[in-house]
Amino acid sequence: MRTIESSDFQRILDALVTRGYTLLGPVVRDSAIVIDEIRDMKDLPRNFGDHQEPSHYSLSQRNDGAYFGFAAGPVAWKKYLFPPRVTLFTAQRSGKGFSVTPGIDGWSPRKLAFVGIRACDLNAVAIQDRVFSAQEFVDPMYAAIRERVFTIAVHCTAPGETCFCTSMGAGPKADHGFDLAVTELAGEGRHIFVVEPGSAAGSEILEEAALRESTEEELHCAEDAVERSAASISKRMEIDGLPQILRENLEHPEWEAVAKRCLACANCTMVCPTCFCSAVEDSTDLEGTGAQRQRRWDSCFTMSFARVAGGNIRPSIRARYRQWLTHKLGNWVDQFGTMGCVGCGRCITWCPAGIDITDEVDVIRGNGVHV
Amino acid sequence: MEIENLGKILRQHPFLEGLPEHDLEVVIGCASSVRFTDGTYLMHEGDVANKFYLIRSGRIALETDLNARGTMRIQTVGPGEVLGWSWLISPFRWHFSAFAVSDVLAIALDGECLRRKCENDHDFGFDMLRRLAQVMERRLEATRMQLLDLYGTDAKVPS
Amino acid sequence: MIVEDTDAPAIVEEPPRALNDPMVVRPVNIRKVIWETDDTFTLNLDVGSLGDRFVFHPGQFNMLYVFGLGEAAISISSNAAQTRALSHTIHRVGVVTTGLAQLKRGDAIGLRGPFGTGWPLSAARGKDVCIVAGGIGLAPLRPVMYALLEERTAYERIILLYGARSPLDLLYRVELESWANENQVEVLVTVDRGDSSWKGYIGVVTNLFSYIKLDARATVAYVCGPETMMKYTIDELERRGLPEDQVYLSMERNMKCAVGFCGHCQFGPEFICKSGPVYALPRVRFLLDKREI
Numbered sequence: 001m002r003t004i005e006s007s008d009f010q011r012i013l014d015a016l017v018t019r020g021y022t023l024l025g026p027v028v029r030d031s032a033i034v035i036d037e038i039r040d041m042k043d044l045p046r047n048f049g050d051h052q053e054p055s056h057y058s059l060s061q062r063n064d065g066a067y068f069g070f071a072a073g074p075v076a077w078k079k080y081l082f083p084p085r086v087t088l089f090t091a092q093r094s095g096k097g098f099s100v101t102p103g104i105d106g107w108s109p110r111k112l113a114f115v116g117i118r119a120c121d122l123n124a125v126a127i128q129d130r131v132f133s134a135q136e137f138v139d140p141m142y143a144a145i146r147e148r149v150f151t152i153a154v155h156c157t158a159p160g161e162t163c164f165c166t167s168m169g170a171g172p173k174a175d176h177g178f179d180l181a182v183t184e185l186a187g188e189g190r191h192i193f194v195v196e197p198g199s200a201a202g203s204e205i206l207e208e209a210a211l212r213e214s215t216e217e218e219l220h221c222a223e224d225a226v227e228r229s230a231a232s233i234s235k236r237m238e239i240d241g242l243p244q245i246l247r248e249n250l251e252h253p254e255w256e257a258v259a260k261r262c263l264a265c266a267n268c269t270m271v272c273p274t275c276f277c278s279a280v281e282d283s284t285d286l287e288g289t290g291a292q293r294q295r296r297w298d299s300c301f302t303m304s305f306a307r308v309a310g311g312n313i314r315p316s317i318r319a320r321y322r323q324w325l326t327h328k329l330g331n332w333v334d335q336f337g338t339m340g341c342v343g344c345g346r347c348i349t350w351c352p353a354g355i356d357i358t359d360e361v362d363v364i365r366g367n368g369v370h371v
Numbered sequence: 372m373e374i375e376n377l378g379k380i381l382r383q384h385p386f387l388e389g390l391p392e393h394d395l396e397v398v399i400g401c402a403s404s405v406r407f408t409d410g411t412y413l414m415h416e417g418d419v420a421n422k423f424y425l426i427r428s429g430r431i432a433l434e435t436d437l438n439a440r441g442t443m444r445i446q447t448v449g450p451g452e453v454l455g456w457s458w459l460i461s462p463f464r465w466h467f468s469a470f471a472v473s474d475v476l477a478i479a480l481d482g483e484c485l486r487r488k489c490e491n492d493h494d495f496g497f498d499m500l501r502r503l504a505q506v507m508e509r510r511l512e513a514t515r516m517q518l519l520d521l522y523g524t525d526a527k528v529p530s
Numbered sequence: 531m532i533v534e535d536t537d538a539p540a541i542v543e544e545p546p547r548a549l550n551d552p553m554v555v556r557p558v559n560i561r562k563v564i565w566e567t568d569d570t571f572t573l574n575l576d577v578g579s580l581g582d583r584f585v586f587h588p589g590q591f592n593m594l595y596v597f598g599l600g601e602a603a604i605s606i607s608s609n610a611a612q613t614r615a616l617s618h619t620i621h622r623v624g625v626v627t628t629g630l631a632q633l634k635r636g637d638a639i640g641l642r643g644p645f646g647t648g649w650p651l652s653a654a655r656g657k658d659v660c661i662v663a664g665g666i667g668l669a670p671l672r673p674v675m676y677a678l679l680e681e682r683t684a685y686e687r688i689i690l691l692y693g694a695r696s697p698l699d700l701l702y703r704v705e706l707e708s709w710a711n712e713n714q715v716e717v718l719v720t721v722d723r724g725d726s727s728w729k730g731y732i733g734v735v736t737n738l739f740s741y742i743k744l745d746a747r748a749t750v751a752y753v754c755g756p757e758t759m760m761k762y763t764i765d766e767l768e769r770r771g772l773p774e775d776q777v778y779l780s781m782e783r784n785m786k787c788a789v790g791f792c793g794h795c796q797f798g799p800e801f802i803c804k805s806g807p808v809y810a811l812p813r814v815r816f817l818l819d820k821r822e823i
Contacts, residue, residue, distance in 0.1 A: 088553040091597065097638035098597055102554045136804065137552045139791035203722065250820050277793035277812035280553070280786045284598030291598035293553070298792065308784050309623045327796065334799035423630035432724065432732055447732040449741055472729035516734045517722045521756040522665030522695040 002211035025115035054354035064187035071160030076273035124273030163346030217295030259318035266299035268347035401484035420457035429475030458482025555640025567697020583613035587648030588673030595640030596629035603785035605670035619669035693735030746771030
């Protein structure tokens with residue numbers, strides 16, 4: 001473990017830029033902390049914290065100078081690995097036929113550095129890896145982008161009210177899948193990052209940066225900060241045996257009850273870092289001689305999602321909410337070996353109706369809701 | 372046809388499966404063997420309903436005349452099945468015409484005869500009704516499925 | 531002329547998979563268009579551009595692309611042993627299938643596939659096979675019939691129960707007759723409504739069970755058609771004592787990517803494009819009973 005002064009952290013970012021990486025990290029925009037390209041430490045949300053509750057998100061002021069003193073914002077890293085809109089192929093008419101050019105032809109994806117990715121989101125990336133790279137078909141675009149990603153994880157020290165990563169075994173400490181991981185220690189007269197490598201690429205950057213060894217006290221503080229983080233997370237979801245419970249309760253009256261509140265606005269699926277549903281759109285240009293196929297994000301909450309010839313499989317909101325929850329916490333396990341939820345809390349924060357997935361699970365389990 | 376033969380044939384027909392011997396005698400008393408050639412009508416819509424047929428072989432189509440839309444056939448009845456229960460329910464009239472689409476061999480049971488026996492012996496009557504109820508239930512289930520027009524292009528699932 | 535492929539690979543259980551970039555279509559030309567009924571047509575495709583042969587397992591489907599319009603998941607309905615011939619029988623029912631219906635010989639469409647699982651023919655060896663088809667459901671089952679007849683002696687009785695809307699909606703009438711007459715297949719055909727020229731059965735396809743005697747323990751059933759029809763058929767098969775694991779059905783859902791990425795075809799935990807569309811009844815029984823799954 002190494003220690004670096006916050007004022008020197010830029011060196012690590014510079015080392016990545018030298019290696020051709022585009023830096024991505026949290027920035028403040030439109031009263032939220034989103035993810036976008038950054039060049040500099042100055043672009044990060046220094047002294048910003050956040051306040052999250054069901055259907056509520058607001059930024060707050062910190063005074064300890066922390067760069068990462070907040071929890072998950074509305075944007076997840078899937079925006080870059082699984083972009084909202086990509087062109088899968090273009091086609092051109094010729095005579096009675098046509099020729100096809102794959103979208104991936106001649107496309108060179110950028111090298112991306114994810115600066116400040118949290119444990120929950122790292123787990124979410126691993127979950128999407130299973131969907132797109134580990135099944136019988138591989139998404140070549142996802143694979144190409146993914147292998148060019150460098151991650152600097154941040155162990156959470158300021159989890160939000162809607163976080164429940166501890167219940168999902170997905171945080172607040174990142175324990176694998178990163179190139180570098182840092183714990184930020186700000187306040188009490190110092191501002192340092194305790195850094196650990198998680199891969200050969202990460203080690204290489206650290207060696208180059210020639211950082212000093214962390215002291216016992218620093219290590220202890222870092223551990224402590226993360227432990228306090230975990231302890232401060234009060235929201236819980238009981239996942240033991242949950243897939244089976246969901247399978248046995250597909251007609252539970254709670255589905256009807258939550259459907260009365262749910263607007264099927266699809267916010268939850270957009271902010272969720274693991275949701276992967278997409279739609280394929282085929283179109284032509286105005287002359288009709290050129291065509292393209294695009295893939296765009298889709299949501300099981302939309303009315304057209306389950307349309308079939310002559311009708312619709314899930315016309316009711318009740319069925320669509322049930323589909324989302326039972327997929328994420330039940331069917332996902334059959335499909336991919338893990339649950340599809342990392343406890344980041346975004347769906348709770350960004351639901352305009354304030355629906356809380358952990359409460360819904362409580363009700364289905366028969367525990368009632370802890371108010 | 373010999374009574375003995377009739378009895379044998381009736382015993383084998385699925386509709387009367389498990390019917391006690393003494394009840395079978397009752398049925399034989401109302402029964403006669405009949406045959407229809409391909410292309411003839413067994414009954415016409417609106418006729419007085421006085422027969423109940425147990426089909427042995429061949430195929431009969433139930434049809435109705437839809438005026439401008441012509442003749443529509445909505446059901447066939449085949450071997451091992453029964454045709455006609457309007458003999459049991461007032462006003463005792465056929466709701467459909469029955470047309471033989473092949474040569475048909477059947478046992479015809481006289482409706483009035485059966486009705487009298489049902490009224491005289493309620494146990495027998497109940498058994499007959501139970502068997503008919505089963506046939507009607509299956510027929511209703513099947514008809515509902517036909518009504519859903521599942522193969523139709525406009526077969527919409529309500530949404 | 532269809533060239534018989536004498537060195538075609540034996541039909542194997544492991545279904546062949548589509549190529550590298552699973553979302554990119556390959557152009558193929560239409561060799562022939564045959565109108566089966568007024569709203570159902572068959573496209574015979576020229577497999578030349580696909581590498582001269584197309585290998586699939588009965589029950590699998592392709593995604594057929596109309597330039598700039600979209601794709602539809604269509605079951606393959608040709609003979610799997612004839613790898614130089616490929617055809618799909620299509621019911622014109624939506625935007626893409628209407629687009630396909632307007633194409634002519636020589637026009638090109640895009641193809642991706644084959645996808646999905648096929649009917650497990652090995653389960654039927656030495657047994658009676660009962661094929662129950664409703665409406666367009668006969669199209670994905672035709673390759674099964676071809677495969678069974680390629681090795682007729684490997685199976686005992688072959689029974690086909692087929693229901694269509696009306697006599698005018700019957701598919702493959704010539705083949706139905708030849709199967710009945712030349713190949714020792716018991717073919718029973720029924721329609722939902724007939725006219726005065728129809729002398730066959732009239733009524734739902736499940737009625738046809740009244741006219742055949744099944745040896746339940748020794749029968750494997752393959753069922754395909756509208757979901758409601760399949761459910762009624764399954765009930766009927768159960769009534770007649772067929773063990774659940776001897777019944778197979780073909781499920782359908784909204785299909786977009788066909789490769790397990792888009793999430794649309796989910797049926798409970800199943801991605802119909804990957805673990806289906808053919809399922810042994812025990813695997814999906816529990817889901818069939820639920821509304822809006």
